[in-house]
Amino acid sequence: MSKSVRLGRGVATAGILGMLVSVAVGAAQADEVVKIGEVAPITGPASYLGKDTENGARLAVEEINQKGLVIGGQNVKLELETEDDAGDPRQATQVAQKLVDDKVAAIVGHMNSGTTLPASKIYSDAGIVQISPSATNPAYTQQGFKTAYRVVATDAQQGPSLADYATRTLKVRKVAIVDDATAYGQGLANEFEKKAKADGIVVLSHDATNDKATDFRAILTRIKGEQPDAIMYGGLDATGGPFAKQAKQLGMQQKILAGDGLCADDLSKLAGDAADDVICSIAGAPLEKKGKGEVFTEHYKARFGGNPVLNSPFAYDAVYVIVEAMKRAGSTAPDKILAAMPATDYQGVLGETQFDSKGDLKHGVISLYKYVGGKQTLLDVVKQ
Template identity: 80%
Template sequence: MRKNTALGRGMTTAGMVGVLALTAAGAARAEQIVKIGEVAPVTGPASYLGKDTENGARLAIEEINQTGLTIGGQKVTLMFDAQDDAGDPRQATQVAQKLVDDKVSAVVGHMQSGSTIPASKIYSDAGIVQVSPSATNPAYTQQGFKTAYRVVATDAQQGPTLADFAANTLKVKSVAIVDDSTAYGQGLAVEFEKQAKADGITVLSHDASTDKTVDFRAILTKIKGERPDVIMYGGLDGTGGPFVKQARQLGIPVKTLAGDGLCAEDLAKLAGDAADNVICSIAGAPLLKMPEGPSFVDRYKKRFGYAPVLNSPFAYDAVGIIVDAMKRAQSTEPAKILAAMPATDYHGVLGETQFDSKGDLKHGVISLYKYVDGKQALLGVVSK
């Protein structure tokens, strides 16, 4: 009988084993699974913002996988490792350690400054790049961690912009300040207060609530007696909405200035008619004015069935920036990704992104909004 087999044609058993081993090795090289971590509060009062943040990162990863990604000659599939920190600093550190243990190559997150800052040391100790899409407290990138980056302007830009607007456009002479005692709310209020004083505005008071306060009548009654020209509130819309609503109910006629935590398109759902008393800032350009904003909106709606809220384009570009660093490094190893990050010059939904030596944007943008009949209306855009 004729032996029509590889062995029959002169290949030894050892040779056949070698071929199989090489084939297996080739298959292993053909596709590498690379984990990208993402953290935002998908439970708790800021969950709608957290889900929007998660959606932005998820969309980016799905699109990159669909297009195909090759790093160092090897096909790479990104695996999305999304975690919930509930906006709680203690849970944030636990989640950060979990992502380190999961051996992620980089992390998009966290969303809030109060979570981002404590988690950042864990990523720094592990040498894993962390790109926050939305943490604005300056302290995040002032710790000296080479792993810390953000794709949004800081409160050191946002707070002074609000103060300058109050002094130069509204022509106010006095202000009462309230913050929610979080790293975000307090940090924004402090930056606002410093610039307000520099602009010649008298700070009548600076009161503290919490991120769970919903009854502000005692603080607001005191403020009413102070008769400020304007109120500044540092916090999120879950508490800021009731704050401005109660201010109107108490007959306080002045505007409330606030940052991006309060600057939600549907603020009227929480504040009612009092939303029209709010002037707020967002650390970033209006989405539809971003270079690829309209296209992003269309793709986001198609994927998730509703419009983007706030942070999703920033989270989307955070993923793109990480993958861009991988491509330039020709590696998915955290250390090599980290080494490539300082030279970032990325063009995405947000426009051009470059980082300074601390990991902050070289060119930040602040947008200012008012509300007319409960609808958000753009006042202007300030480049910082």
């Protein structure tokens, strides 16, 4: 064995021992370890969005631990317990029950509306605060659960904003609507349709596909014959990207209107040059317009080696909102956190977070984007 190899191993061993000592010291200093649950799809077509969501929550937990957290005179160390619901409602309820059994103090999740809704009943029964960073279906907070909160605007705001843009800016008079039959896609499409009709737009058709579909040519061929001015698609980018791509391949030149499920920076990876036909919304303020947004992006890139994708700043702020509730309550007990939540007034990456009586944001913001050369470009910001 060469001296350099022995030295390398010695340094590595010293490094590992140093980390172990650091962890041991951290554990010794903590009077209490508090678990925060986080759930998103880490497997399946939306896994990259799920990982981005997890990264946002993890970044917040690591920052808070590094700064030190004292609740009720006790030194508290946060522990992020992550679960994968694969975007499946049945799996979502299973992991929700697991987190309840593991005695987490609060939940950041779930990511999809279709998983957030069924899981919310389990958290409500257990009296555990649930803050979704991205579920936009209005039904989530209309169930009467005192535990249900979200740090994102709803489809009741997002759908109408898209419809108004179609009416006022694009001068759309006829539209075809397609959704992926999920709680998110269908909910967004329905909210868009209601406002579009109220604005005087003629809805030529409203078709349903599914979130596993790959071939949309039959639907698109029929829509092409209807000659709409625009097409609205409710669903995620895993299906929406191919939908836009196939529309362009069929020679369709209509703009495709979509929500935050389609509004990712790298949409062009799925849609090709058809990304430039997409106008989409994000149920939140533009990250690039916030002073704290730039700092968040720098920290995210340093920690994870890439840019934030979509949901990470929402998950990040959700963790801080939970911790602020702990501070006001002077306790990490789930019932005390829950009691402190209505008084939330937090200035974070997303701006000011305050909740109404249902658990929705008091001041929702919708950002509208287009794509130029496959790159996402801000169009407008609509305050609700």
